[in-house]
Amino acid sequence: MRYLLTPFITILVIFLFGFINTKDEVLNQSEILKGVNPNQEYITFTLQKSGEDYSFVRERYINKITEIISEKNMPSKHFQVMVELSTRKPASYLPDNWAFPITYRKSWYEGDEKDQETIGYIPRELRTGMSESRLVFLDGIIYELSGYYSPEKYSLYSISVPIDYGKKEDKREEGKEKKKMSLKEKLKAMKGGITIGDPIAKKLQEDDVVERLKVYLNAANKKQEIVHSKWANSQEGKLFLENLELKREAFNKSLQKEKEEYYKSDLYKRIQRNNRLAEGAAATSSVTLVNNTGHDIRIYEEGSYNGFTLRNGSTSRFDCEKNLYSASTSAPNVKHGGGSLVVSGGTSCGQTIEIN
Structure with a gap:
């Protein structure tokens, strides 16, 4: 009985050792x-x-x-x-x-x-x-x-x-006869996506x-x-x-x-002051439009095919030196959307105009 078990135990040890080795081979x-x-x-x-x-x-x-x-x-x-x-x-x-x-x-x-x-x-x-x-x-x-x-x-x-x-x-394959692929192997290779x-x-x-x-x-x-x-x-x-x-x-x-030190610094104060000045300058050279139409509209500059979507209830600034037109969001691809004039260039700088 002992002699019969010895080969079995040997095979079992080899199997377990191989399994442990395989697990250890998974490297990070x-x-x-x-x-x-x-x-x-x-x-x-x-x-x-x-x-x-x-x-x-x-x-x-x-x-x-x-x-x-x-x-x-x-x-x-x-x-x-x-x-x-x-x-x-x-x-x-x-x-x-x-x-x-x-x-x-x-x-x-x-x-x-x-x-x-x-x-x-x-x-x-x-x-x-x-x-x-x-x-x-x-x-x-x-x-x-x-x-x-x-x-x-x-x-x-x-x-x-x-x-x-x-x-x-x-x-290593040089000089060896290359194994020909069967039709099944060729189809598998094609399915895999060989370039x-x-x-x-x-x-x-x-x-x-x-x-x-x-x-x-x-x-x-x-x-x-x-x-x-x-x-x-x-x-x-x-x-x-x-x-x-x-x-x-x-x-x-x-x-x-x-951040707290930055907010107290002279640099931050100068930036804020310059921002206010820039904001004021922008306000005087632009016109503010308010969309009160109840739906989204597009605002086009004179001669432009590309408009800006002004959402319902929203506000945005535009160049006051140019004629501005209002059109629906489904406006045709023609100059200023084929819309109606809402601002005449050079007449409303610094003002706010509501579109109803």
Whole structure:
């Protein structure tokens, strides 16, 4: 009996070890970033979807990670990533979670250098429920997510791959007879949305990179929940989160103090005085129209095809040196809307006229 059980136990141990290994292989984004080359250049493909089908469209630009900076709050664990992708200018991305980040979110630090030196580094918080721009680094690829609400609810905007993506595999395949695709495989590839003629786009399709992202986010999200819960209840986590909130509170108080000091300053008084002067000058060179017609109307200047919608009960200023016409919001596309004259140019400057 002992000899019969030994192979079974061995197989069970191998299975469990493999399962544990698989779980451990789900790395967070900061762990993955440690192996990313900051000097790597990337080719970006935007995704175009039609139902369940999608296609890769190559962008004209070569993009890059501008800088990978050791994160100011947890320098030994996380990073601030400056990256050029679809924006064509460097954008800042910070970890989405301090215990186990599964994406890097588009964010930056509050305040200026002086605030950061005296108070500390505080990531900008977005309002709850707002969609965000996120990055995921996976297997050498940068995924750009837009409209991100959760690991299940987001739009995959673009995929950036190293300029030599797929070339190593191509070299290994040299001299080998390429396997011909069956009709079923060809139809599947066409449904997936291969960009015809672009070898990198074809490689992306073959590697099923879209599905790979889904698998990663699903597994990483489950691990994040476990790791974050444990960390947030540890002494390290509690102290870190408490300190971050204290820094945020100090920064907000600093802003309020600066605002109060600004309102008392000579600069603010001069600006307010100039505003009043400008307001007075504008009033004397314009005419104020009040819409009392009971419905929205459009106001046209002499000779103009484009009118301004004046809502019912609202008031607005217009150039008093020009003839002004009133017309319905469905006015034809003719000069001054084919409306009726309400103000003769140069006769009503500084006045208020009601349109009944």
